[in-house]
Amino acid sequence: MLVFKKEPSEYVRYSTCILGFFSSSFLSAHQRLFLMAGRMETMEYEDGLKILEELTTNAHQIQERVLEDILKRNAGTEYLRGFLNGQADKQLFKRNVPIVTYEDLKPYIDRIANGEPSDILLADPITQFFLSTGTSGGQPKLIPSTAESFEQRMLEPTLEDLVMKKHFDGLDKGKTMCLFFVKPEIETPSGLMAKFFTTSYFQSNSFKNGSAKICTSPIDTILCLDNKQSMYCQLLIGLLQRDDVVRIESIFVSVFARSIKFLIDYWKDLCSNIRTGCLSDWITDPGCKNAVSLILTGPDPELADSIEHICDHKSWEGIIKKLWPNAKHISSIITGSMSQYISLLESYCGGIPLVSPLYASSEATFGINLKPLSKPFDVSYTFLSNMAYFEFLPVNKASREKAQELQFNNTVSEKASIEMTKENGNVEPVDLTNVKIGQCYEVVVTTMAGLYRYKVGDILKATGFYNNTPQFQFVERQNVVLSIDLDKTSEADLLKAITNAKLFLDPLGFVLTLCSSYTDTSSTPGRYVLFWELRMKESNDFPKLDPRIMEQCCSIVEESFDFTYKSLRKSNIIAPLQIRMVKHGTFDALMDFYVSKGASINQYKTPSCIKSEEAIKILNAGVIGKFFSPKTSF
Ligand code: AMP
Numbered sequence: 001m002l003v004f005k006k007e008p009s010e011y012v013r014y015s016t017c018i019l020g021f022f023s024s025s026f027l028s029a030h031q032r033l034f035l036m037a038g039r040m041e042t043m044e045y046e047d048g049l050k051i052l053e054e055l056t057t058n059a060h061q062i063q064e065r066v067l068e069d070i071l072k073r074n075a076g077t078e079y080l081r082g083f084l085n086g087q088a089d090k091q092l093f094k095r096n097v098p099i100v101t102y103e104d105l106k107p108y109i110d111r112i113a114n115g116e117p118s119d120i121l122l123a124d125p126i127t128q129f130f131l132s133t134g135t136s137g138g139q140p141k142l143i144p145s146t147a148e149s150f151e152q153r154m155l156e157p158t159l160e161d162l163v164m165k166k167h168f169d170g171l172d173k174g175k176t177m178c179l180f181f182v183k184p185e186i187e188t189p190s191g192l193m194a195k196f197f198t199t200s201y202f203q204s205n206s207f208k209n210g211s212a213k214i215c216t217s218p219i220d221t222i223l224c225l226d227n228k229q230s231m232y233c234q235l236l237i238g239l240l241q242r243d244d245v246v247r248i249e250s251i252f253v254s255v256f257a258r259s260i261k262f263l264i265d266y267w268k269d270l271c272s273n274i275r276t277g278c279l280s281d282w283i284t285d286p287g288c289k290n291a292v293s294l295i296l297t298g299p300d301p302e303l304a305d306s307i308e309h310i311c312d313h314k315s316w317e318g319i320i321k322k323l324w325p326n327a328k329h330i331s332s333i334i335t336g337s338m339s340q341y342i343s344l345l346e347s348y349c350g351g352i353p354l355v356s357p358l359y360a361s362s363e364a365t366f367g368i369n370l371k372p373l374s375k376p377f378d379v380s381y382t383f384l385s386n387m388a389y390f391e392f393l394p395v396n397k398a399s400r401e402k403a404q405e406l407q408f409n410n411t412v413s414e415k416a417s418i419e420m421t422k423e424n425g426n427v428e429p430v431d432l433t434n435v436k437i438g439q440c441y442e443v444v445v446t447t448m449a450g451l452y453r454y455k456v457g458d459i460l461k462a463t464g465f466y467n468n469t470p471q472f473q474f475v476e477r478q479n480v481v482l483s484i485d486l487d488k489t490s491e492a493d494l495l496k497a498i499t500n501a502k503l504f505l506d507p508l509g510f511v512l513t514l515c516s517s518y519t520d521t522s523s524t525p526g527r528y529v530l531f532w533e534l535r536m537k538e539s540n541d542f543p544k545l546d547p548r549i550m551e552q553c554c555s556i557v558e559e560s561f562d563f564t565y566k567s568l569r570k571s572n573i574i575a576p577l578q579i580r581m582v583k584h585g586t587f588d589a590l591m592d593f594y595v596s597k598g599a600s601i602n603q604y605k606t607p608s609c610i611k612s613e614e615a616i617k618i619l620n621a622g623v624i625g626k627f628f629s630p631k632t633s634f
Contacts, residue, residue, distance in 0.1 A: 048162040051155075056467035059385035060433045067093070067389040070446055078120040079108055080452065099393070099429065099444055099453045102141050108450075109142050113188040122450035124148060129194040130362035131186070133486040133564045140563055142194055143362040149449040154206040156365045156384065160357045161211070164247070167372050168328040174246030177238035177324065178215045179259045180222045181230055197362050198251055216241045218294070220287030227571060231262050232280070233288045236270050237295050238324070239307055245324040253332040253341045253354070254485045254526075258573065260319070260348055261524035267311040275304035321350025329353045334376045335474045337483035340521050342376045359474060363456055364388040364445045370466055380463045380471040383432060388448070391429035392441035395459055429453075435462040435470045442478070481609035482519050484526040484574045487565040491608050497560035498530075501553045508549065509537045514587040516619065518610045520578075527575035530557065531619045533582050542584060545625050554579055554629030566634050576629040586622025593618050 055062065071088035074080055083096040098104070108121045109129075118126040124146040132141040165171050182202055185195040201207050202222050212219050217234040224230040238245060250256040263270075273279055277299035279292050310322045320327065330349060334342060334356040345354060355372040358365070359381040365388075367381030374380070383390060429444055440461045446452050457479075460472035477483070479490040494517060502512050514533040519526055536543050554577050558569060568574045587606060593615055594607075610616055 045162060045165060048158060049166075052159055052162065053467065055385050056382060056469040059383070059467070059469040060431070062385040063389055063432050064090070066386060067446065070389060070448060070452075073123045073448075074450075074452075077122055079105075079450075097453050099391075099455060101455050101457075105451065105454065106141075109144060112144070113142055113190055113192065113194075115190040118144070118450070122146070122448075124448070126192060126450070128192060128200060129188065130197045130200065131183075131194050132362040133488060140194075141362070142188070144450045145200075146449050149447060150200070150204075151206070152387065152448065153360075153365045154201075154204070154210075155386070156358060156360065156368060157206075157211060159384070160368050163368060163370055164329070164331070164355070164357070164372060168247075170326075170328060171246050174326060175214050175216045175241060175244045176211070177234075177241075177245045177248045177327075178211075178217050178222070179231070179234055179248075179250040179255055180215075180217065181227050181255070182223055182225065184225055197360075216245060218291035220291040224285045224288050226285055229283050229285045229288050231259060232266060232270075232283060233292050235259065235263055235266070236273060236279075236292060239270060240274065240295055240300075240303070242303075242307075242324050243326060246326055246328050247331060248320065248324060248327050248329075248352075249331040251333060252485070253334045253338045253345060253356075254573075256330065256332050257341050257344060257521070257524050257526075258485075260316070263311075263319075264316065267307070271304045271308045271311070274307065275299060275301050317347055318350030320348050321352055327352050329355045329372065331355045331357050333358065335359075335379050336477060337480065337488075339376060340519060340526075344521065344524075359472075361456055361458075363451055363454065364447050366390075366443065367472065370471075378473075380473050382466045382469055382471045385432065385469060389446040390432045391444040391446075391453065392432070392435050392460075392462075393429045393444055393455070394427045395440045395442050432470060433468055437462050437464060437470075440475055441472075443472075482517060482528050484519055484521065484528070485568050487562075487568055487574065489528070489561060489565060493561060494608055497557040500560045501556045504553065504556055505534075505549075506537075510534050510543050510549075511537050514606055516587075516590070516606055516608060516610055518616055523575075525573055525575045528577045530577070530579045531582050531586075531623075532579055533584065533587055535584070545581060545627075547627060550579055550581070550625070550627035551630050554627055555633065558629050558632070559634055566632070570632050570634065578629075579627045580620070580623045581625040581627070582619060582622035583624050586619055589618050589622065590615060 067090055068088070071080075071084070071090065071093055075084050075088040076086050080097070083098070084092055105121070111120060112118050112126060113129065118124070122144065126144045127147050127150070128145050129142040130145055132143050180198070180202055182199040183196050185193045185199065188194055202212075202219075208219060212222075215222075216238045218237070221230055221233040221237065224233070238248075248256070250259065269280055273296065277296060279289060279296060283289055283292070307323065310319065320330070330345075330352055332338075332354065334345075334354055338356075342354070353373060354376060355369065356376060356379045357369050357372065359367045359369075365384060367383040369379055370382050371380070430441075435441060438461070440459055443456050443458050443460055445454050445456060447454075458477055459475040461475050462470050463473050464471045477488055479492070480488045481491050481494060482489040498512070498515060505512060511534065512532055513535055515530055517528060517530045520529045534543050534545075535541065557579075558566070558577050561569075565574065569576075590606070607615075610619070
């Protein structure tokens, strides 16, 4: 069913860049309108599949049109004028416009956030900023968004839904149990609001008139700013409607893991509410109370008994399948840093497939997973060619890693390290359709909303093509070593934090000789764990450990981390950081282990972050004291 919320002519306004191209293609007038609008709250299945074919078959032509349109509109802005002299010329763009990071655009973005007109950076008015979880100087990045670019992105959930329906029968016959949350917005001095992309999406009419209609969670429970009340009510309603649930969805799988932990803590209360028909007193949010009252309409002891029967066990193996027996799949991003949750979740799922549906960021929507049944480690995302103009900087991973390793190893010449980094710095980017299978790339985007040749910071590997569009596996976030949820702590962030703790320890006569770290997600919420080896300044003796001093070290480290870490930690989405003190010789055993695995003693450096379970076991075997960060003061 096609539902026009506006006059069709208004839809045509959107993405005029691809109008010319699509008017000559095989799509019907209605399909074209939807594609251009990127807005498909409701649409026919066949229409959607045709659009997907169009986007992937004619990717090259669409990309050219996208760039043409961006340049036509924006060549006269203060930023681009400096490189293009006002000419909307694609070749000039590639020759003259530099590939940049957020720091290069930040002065322009900050000026707009402080009240200057948007047209210093882009012709269309900025309507909101997205808060990226990536940070700049400890603060979240502000990513500009316009009305049109936001609408354009609404195409992705619709296409994602189509792909799911193609692979799983019966999704139309039930509801999605969603675990969706919002965060408070921040007002910039210009009056423009800054919020997370997902918050903006859940507040949008596209969501309210589309996916929200098949969610178990009423919109007021999703929009409740108190995440604890929100989670309780969403789980309660999901349990009340357990037989109707055909899929379960969260954006990132870390949220799903957290929700199960919450269920472990609260299932008795939830059962009691279902048994009595009365909502717990601590749910005070009026939107949540009202939404629940429309569904929890009376006592249901039978349902409470069956849930209790399932939950009242020591082992929660397969709990999801038992509680929501008709769920066909769980949809949640599980690649990249989220892959640490795979084994935990597989144990809870009871065989329900885990589907990683999309790859997106505050800056742009990149791609969707056309093979939802792929195993988590095999997932590739097919890029959507109308979402932005994409370029790819080839990355020689082996040489980059080597360069990093050398930088940490003073015994090898710095020159060699610089050479290798340079080798990777001089490469030219390639277009979307020219990537080579097997090659790793750093993704660069030019968007309708004021980002020009902007490095997102993600490394991807081209794994294949669907029609003429490449598919990519997510390899890694550049420079991130620790991540539990949306936090991204780089090696540099970690070293800075540890240096601050060292400054505190120094006057006390302690020397931190060796350290390493890992993210412990064996329980939820997960935490950062640091392994430390200390000695006394004056001797090689092991110091007497004073818990207050060690706790203070934990706090100093946490306080040194960025805004995202601190806000997640404050809301208990990340558990208190832990320092595990190890006895002398433990790091030698770690080195022996790596050497036995083939590392060169000459070039060995203690890894700042450890992924290998065997290596973590070795460090744990040497632990003689564990200290937690006390209550947060930030
Ligand atoms: P944000 O801008 O805060 O939404 O964060 C976006 C970042 O999350 C991306 O640049 C990626 O590093 C990461 N991300 C998003 N989608 C995926 C995915 N499917 N797999 C792995 N990482 C992802």
